[in-house]
Amino acid sequence: MARLFLFSFFASLLFSLCFAEIRYSDIRSDDRPIIPFDEFGFTHKGQLELNVSNIQLSNQNPDLDLSKVGFFLCTRDSWLHVLQQIEDGEITCALQSDLIKHVFTFNKLQKGQGKFSVLFPENDADQYTLVFANCLNSLKVSMDVNSAMYNIERNNNRDYLSAGKTILPRVYFLFSLIYFVLAGLWIHVLYKKRLTIFRIHFFMLAVVVLKALNLLCEAEDKSYIKRTGSAHGWDVLFYIFSFLKGITLFTLIVLIGTGWSFLKPYLQDKEKKVLMIVIPLQVVANMAQVVIDETGPYGQDWITWKQVFLLVDVVCCCAVLFPIVWSIKNLREAAKTDGKAAVNLMKLTLFRQYYIVVICYIYFTRVVVYALETITSYKYLWTSVLAGELATLAFYVFTGYKFKPEAHNPYFVIDDDEEEAAAEQLKLEDEFEL
Numbered sequence: 001m002a003r004l005f006l007f008s009f010f011a012s013l014l015f016s017l018c019f020a021e022i023r024y025s026d027i028r029s030d031d032r033p034i035i036p037f038d039e040f041g042f043t044h045k046g047q048l049e050l051n052v053s054n055i056q057l058s059n060q061n062p063d064l065d066l067s068k069v070g071f072f073l074c075t076r077d078s079w080l081h082v083l084q085q086i087e088d089g090e091i092t093c094a095l096q097s098d099l100i101k102h103v104f105t106f107n108k109l110q111k112g113q114g115k116f117s118v119l120f121p122e123n124d125a126d127q128y129t130l131v132f133a134n135c136l137n138s139l140k141v142s143m144d145v146n147s148a149m150y151n152i153e154r155n156n157n158r159d160y161l162s163a164g165k166t167i168l169p170r171v172y173f174l175f176s177l178i179y180f181v182l183a184g185l186w187i188h189v190l191y192k193k194r195l196t197i198f199r200i201h202f203f204m205l206a207v208v209v210l211k212a213l214n215l216l217c218e219a220e221d222k223s224y225i226k227r228t229g230s231a232h233g234w235d236v237l238f239y240i241f242s243f244l245k246g247i248t249l250f251t252l253i254v255l256i257g258t259g260w261s262f263l264k265p266y267l268q269d270k271e272k273k274v275l276m277i278v279i280p281l282q283v284v285a286n287m288a289q290v291v292i293d294e295t296g297p298y299g300q301d302w303i304t305w306k307q308v309f310l311l312v313d314v315v316c317c318c319a320v321l322f323p324i325v326w327s328i329k330n331l332r333e334a335a336k337t338d339g340k341a342a343v344n345l346m347k348l349t350l351f352r353q354y355y356i357v358v359i360c361y362i363y364f365t366r367v368v369v370y371a372l373e374t375i376t377s378y379k380y381l382w383t384s385v386l387a388g389e390l391a392t393l394a395f396y397v398f399t400g401y402k403f404k405p406e407a408h409n410p411y412f413v414i415d416d417d418e419e420e421a422a423a424e425q426l427k428l429e430d431e432f433e434l
């Protein structure tokens with residue numbers, strides 16, 4: 001089963017490699033009235049290159065009004081107005097609106113030639129979507145679309161990253177440096193406390209190193225796309241590392257949640273089950289992410305994959321919380337019955353903190369980052385990435401700090417005062433239901 005998952009994952013990688021920011025899309029016998037292609041944030045010196053070939057229309061009637069079939073650029077705001085115009089009956093086709101920018105309509109198509117090329121300069125800085133509209137009922141269109149959108153930099157180089165994303169390579173690189181430093185620090189701590197380390201501490205090292213490598217590849221991948229418009233090689237590494245990072249991170253959260261290796265040397269059956277759910281789901285989530293990134297919104301399956309990704313992600317995030325809850329329950333029961341109540345209480349507090357931090361981390365990196373992405377102007381899209389990476393960094397640092405190897409482990413050595421305070425707390429705990 002696992003092998004099948006892995007195989008399909010790598011197969012999906014290979015098939016999707018030819019796509020990148022310079023986009024090649026095949027449209028086959030499509031009668032959708034609106035097909036959105038890529039979205040791009042232009043600066044004042046932007047350009048759209050559009051080469052379309054192998055155009056075939058299902059209806060060859062020369063009376064057909066082909067001015068109702070074509071490509072245009074449109075911002076999100078003006079799209080809403082266009083929809084309003086259509087609703088109010090002012091126009092019948094999006095291509096008739098004065099709020100859009102015509103790129104090419106098919107009435108300009110030369111007789112007998114199934115292809116055209118346009119170079120469209122875009123000097124109004126904004127975020128535009130390239131859209132294909134087909135307002136003729138029952139006309140099916142087939143074509144190969146090659147599109148590239150880029151901004152011209154001051155030194156006349158092309159920048160294929162959207163206006164709000166152009167500094168992302170630097171952001172990723174900076175964070176990867178931070179994680180490499182963290183990994184070095186962690187090795188130092190492991191070496192100094194080598195008598196009290198558990199296996200989980202090596203696992204944590206692996207997670208940090210994978211995160212650093214993942215960010216490094218993402219930085220290189222993005223800067224390659226920025227320069228050339230296509231991803232080349234680095235995107236494979238990037239996907240492999242984000243796949244490994246995703247799996248190890250979720251496994252780590254589950255393992256720490258169960259207290260594996262520092263509370264007990266084994267996993268219970270139900271805890272293993274959580275892992276067996278989370279790991280394959282992470283595989284699916286990564287496959288969905290690859291498809292989403294590489295195909296763009298023109299594909300009919302794009303939305304489906306987006307939903308699959310969201311669903312799987314939510315399930316994973318909920319699943320990792322269970323082991324922590326079980327541990328908290330066990331510790332509470334032990335604290336009530338055990339003589340060493342205070343010791344267990346310390347652990348209980350620790351696990352409770354961990355529970356809250358995991359929830360905050362999940363909430364922040366999913367909901368808040370998504371909200372930021374939606375509300376910020378296209379020019380500041382990188383801020384949502386920055387916020388997400390900062391939250392992730394805080395989570396890694398918290399986890400490392402709270403579960404670091406301790407020479408004199410504070411969870412096991414407690415003086416009398418603390419024990420009294422802890423017993424006091426235990427009474428309060430009774431009222432606190434999870």
Ligand SMILES: *[C@@H]1O[C@H](CO)[C@@H](O)[C@H](O)[C@H]1NC(C)=O
Pocket residue numbers: 022049050051117146147148
């Ligand atoms: C479009 O065609 C021109 C001329 O053949 C070529 O230079 C350019 O790279 C093509 N652009 C894309 C995006 O395919």
